Every structure is written in structure tokens, then in C-alpha cells.
Amino acid sequence: MPNRIDSAEYWIEDFEPSGDDLEALYAHMLDVLQPATMVALAATVVRRRVAAALAAQAVNTKGDGAVYVPVNRFEVGQKLVFPALGGVNGKVEAVRPGNNPGQYGGYDVIAVTLDGRRREFAAGIGFPHELAQAIGDLDADALSDKWSRVIEPRLRERMGGDGEWSNLGDRWILKSLLPEVNTGHRNLAEAILMLAGEPLPAKKILKDLDVDKSAAEATRELGLDLALSTDKRFRNVGAIEAPLWTLATLG
């Protein structure tokens, strides 16, 4: 039985980044056009999966009846869909009163034949149950808050091996979005740092560089940081998330 998207098992045990997840991240980056942290990208993945689950359910349940949620009551002849059982559907064949009120309070028991087997399910329960929340009530923001950091390491591992992406520390971006930082730009940066006599962040160096100004400022900064990080003339004396550049020859 597949785990529900709002269960811990789904995100902790089952989750593996899929091609659809990466496609959604490409689209997201093309939308925002600037670097994102891995946890922000993970949140995008969680929201995409929730949206996909809701859309799939809308398709699956179209015409197949009401979604089975144990807090609801049902009538004989009513068609039901069981998302927690992989979306199988059946018709209510009988309703009887529950016989364990001491444990559960008042409730009904409905009989439904699923895949040729007659089974019984609780209805009208008044106590908290995992299925009491219909999948339609899923809160994408709450789920992303809860699970983004859990899936972040697996997403980072997958994207780290994807040639489309580039990162410096926890700033991730599509390579295709980075502005060109050529040898001329780097030579000029070397001169700027020499004249400054102190370490500078990319933001200040960029003031005197003609790097594609149509790109977002954060994207230009990451582009320059990445370019300087691979040029032996430059040394980062700041943090990897907030580099401060100086010349390697300046001790």
C-alpha cells in the first residue's frame, strides 16, 4: 500500500527525487531567475508533489464516488474511493453499528467489496484518525515546512550529480542562467582588488564590471563568485556563503 503524502514514511522512507521533480525545479528557476538555497528548492519539490497528488486524486475520483474518510457516514449503494488503498473503489453493501463503543465511542461499520474481497471500514468515527484528514485538506505550505529539511540531503545529492546545475555553498542555480564572466572581467576584477587594498565582496566588484546587467543582482554575484573561485589569482577570505575576495599574491 503506498504511503500517504502527508505521512512520515512517504518523505523519510520512500522519497527519491524524480525526473518530474527536477523538471519542476528547472521551471521554478526559469521563473525566479536567481539562486536558491537547497531547502527552498526542497520546499518547491514538496509543493509540487502535493499539487500532483491533489490533481491525481481529482482525476481518479471523477465519477467513481466520494472519497472514503472515516469521519463521514455513508449509505448503502453509495460509491466510494479509497485513496489509502491505492485508489480502489467499491460500493457500500451494508451498514451496521459498531460493536466496540467502549473503545471507540459511537460509529458505524460499512461493508464494501474491494477487488473481490468483502471488507469492513469504520464510518462516522469521532476520534482522531490518520485518515480523518481528507487528502483534499492537505496544506502544501505546512507539509513543505515539515519535510523540506528532511528531503534536502537526497535532493542535494541528486542535483550535485546533475550537470545542468551549479552551486557555491548553498546557492544553487541553473548554469544556463549565469551571466558570462570572461577573462576580461576577471582581469579587471584583479585590478579592482589591487587598487582596493582590502578584500571585497562580489557585489562591490560588480559595480565596476560590465557583467550582463539584465541578470538579477544575486545571479550576477553568484556568477562572479563562481568565476573567481576557479581562478587561482583570487582567494576567498570570507565564508563560502558570503565570499570576500582578495588576490592570492597578497598573502
Place this chain on the structure above:
Amino acid sequence: MHTIATIHTPFHIDLQWWASHGRNLGRFLAEIVGAEDDSRATNTAVDFIHPRTAEVRQIDPLWARVLTERAYQPDYITPSTPLTNALLRALVENVNEPMTAVEMHRRLNRSNPETLLRVLKTARTEYGIVPAENVARQ
């Protein structure tokens, strides 16, 4: 007829074995819930509502107490629970729906499926756990 059990062979508790060997599963269940004895329990089956699917099974009242009061909790099966006892507890928790050694391993998070299969094969003499040969797996 004997089949060769593998790590994918489902096992369950043979309740008739308990009766025919003069063993009392109720006493085992009573121990789990900490009841003095099971003599006051009625034989009338009661509903048990599965915590995940809300499927209803009608089972022995003492069994229902185990499921509602003790099963699915971290201390129901612990690393110090004897392995054969842990296997029986897992099947009790699964309302005796057959489980393979692979599924047992996933539930117990101990040893490995091959070792659990060896233990399952010997668990008949202690707990009447046998291959569910006629049970079709979905």
C-alpha cells in the same frame, strides 16, 4: 505437502495449533497488556479499527486490547524482545495477516531477512507460526 519457504513466503499464526497443543494465546496476549489473566474475557469478537486504513476487523477482545493499548508503540517490540517473541508480536500487531521474512525485517528492523526466515522456520514448535500456504498475496 511442504513447500520450500523463502524470504518471500508469508507466515502466520496457526490458531488451531495453539488449541491442539493445549496452549493459550490469550495468556500471551494478557501478558502483553499486563492483565492478571484472561479468564474474564468474553469470547464475543469486537471491532478493531486499523489506525492507518480504518479497516475494521472483528477479533478477540483481548487481542483488540493489545492492538489499541500496546501495538504500534515504540516499546511494543524493542531490541531486547526475544526474536521469536518479537515475530509473534509482529503477527499479532498485523492481526495475523501473513507476513514474509522481508516484511518482518522491515517491521522489526533487526537482523536480516535470511536469519529471520531461519527463526520463522523454527517458530512452529514454540508459537505455532507456520507458512500460510494457501494465502494468496496481493
